[in-house]
Amino acid sequence: MRIDILTVVPKLLESPFNHSILQRAKDKGLVEINVHNIRDYSTNKQKNVDDYQYGGGAGMVMTIQPIADCIDKLKSERDYDEIIYMTPDGDILDQKMANSLSLLNNVIILCGHYKGVDERVRQLYITKEISIGSYVLSGGELGAAVFVDSIVRLIPGVLNDETSALTDCFQDNLLSPPVYTRPAEYKGLKVPDVLLSGDFKKIEEYRDQTAYERTKERRPDLLDE
Numbered sequence: 001m002r003i004d005i006l007t008v009v010p011k012l013l014e015s016p017f018n019h020s021i022l023q024r025a026k027d028k029g030l031v032e033i034n035v036h037n038i039r040d041y042s043t044n045k046q047k048n049v050d051d052y053q054y055g056g057g058a059g060m061v062m063t064i065q066p067i068a069d070c071i072d073k074l075k076s077e078r079d080y081d082e083i084i085y086m087t088p089d090g091d092i093l094d095q096k097m098a099n100s101l102s103l104l105n106n107v108i109i110l111c112g113h114y115k116g117v118d119e120r121v122r123q124l125y126i127t128k129e130i131s132i133g134s135y136v137l138s139g140g141e142l143g144a145a146v147f148v149d150s151i152v153r154l155i156p157g158v159l160n161d162e163t164s165a166l167t168d169c170f171q172d173n174l175l176s177p178p179v180y181t182r183p184a185e186y187k188g189l190k191v192p193d194v195l196l197s198g199d200f201k202k203i204e205e206y207r208d209q210t211a212y213e214r215t216k217e218r219r220p221d222l223l224d225e
Contacts, residue, residue: 058115
């Protein structure tokens with residue numbers, strides 16, 4: 001998978017993409033992540049990428065030209081499956097969406113900033129709009145990092161145990177069951193006997209039941225789906 005990210009603050013993305021699972025995925029050649037500074041495509045001396053919004057009002061708007069030139073250059077080099085805009089009013093990212101988008105080959109992600117991008121960018125270029133929640137961040141960079149992590153970890157070969165992703169929260173619309181490790185007892189709290197029994201059928205039944213109970217208690221909306 002190749003991911004091209006367009007941003008005005010590329011340094012915000014240095015750490016998330018150079019550690020842990022994402023670094024491992026890059027080292028294995030399973031994903032290529034390229035961060036592009038939109039200011040490099042600005043045609044004015046100050047390298048400005050924003051301007052006042054028509055009609056007045058607080059906040060600046062990202063202009064069309066540098067974004068369009070960057071996207072056009074990338075599209076001239078390869079075909080893209082999706083051009084995604086990270087925005088609070090996009091479709092809410094969930095596990096089902098992550099599962100689907102993890103199958104793509106080439107993706108562009110545009111990170112909004114200020115009051116967002118000129119609406120015509122969305123009309124001319126964007127094929128999908130994604131939000132990571134019903135709140136506003138200073139820009140789309142952190143949302144892009146969350147989104148990229150959510151899809152890259154699903155690519156076969158990224159995780160050491162590929163079955164791990166299949167038992168994550170929200171797969172099958174259930175939260176994960178409680179998990180334990182050594183020691184078997186800590187401050188009077190014991191690991192459930194069934195997990196120590198070696199009876200894998202009973203262990204699976206226990207996990208299914210506790211996953212359902214936890215989901216019913218904490219996220220009953222998932223069961224409605």
